[in-house]
Amino acid sequence: SPSCVPVAALATCWASDEFAGFGSYSNFQVGLEEAHTDIQVMREGMPERGVWLAGEHTAPFVALGTSTGAWWSGEA
Secondary structure, eight states: OTTOOOSOOOOOOGGGOGGGTTTOOOOOOTTOSOHHHHHHHHHHOBGGGTBOOOSGGGSOGGGTTSHHHHHHHHHO
């Protein structure tokens, strides 16, 4: 529709953003035995405070650290 024209666009440059870890992605420390528990906590977020998390760090193990994982977590 011609009435649906963007008025602005915002693009992040997370690869140079110090608060985004300069383009980092999640990883687990060597020897971690119960990472699934940490991931589950992040997936649940804090709904009582209106905080929900999404991203490759909350994806199922098969997709951790991938754009697919980010997509799946966003859909969830």
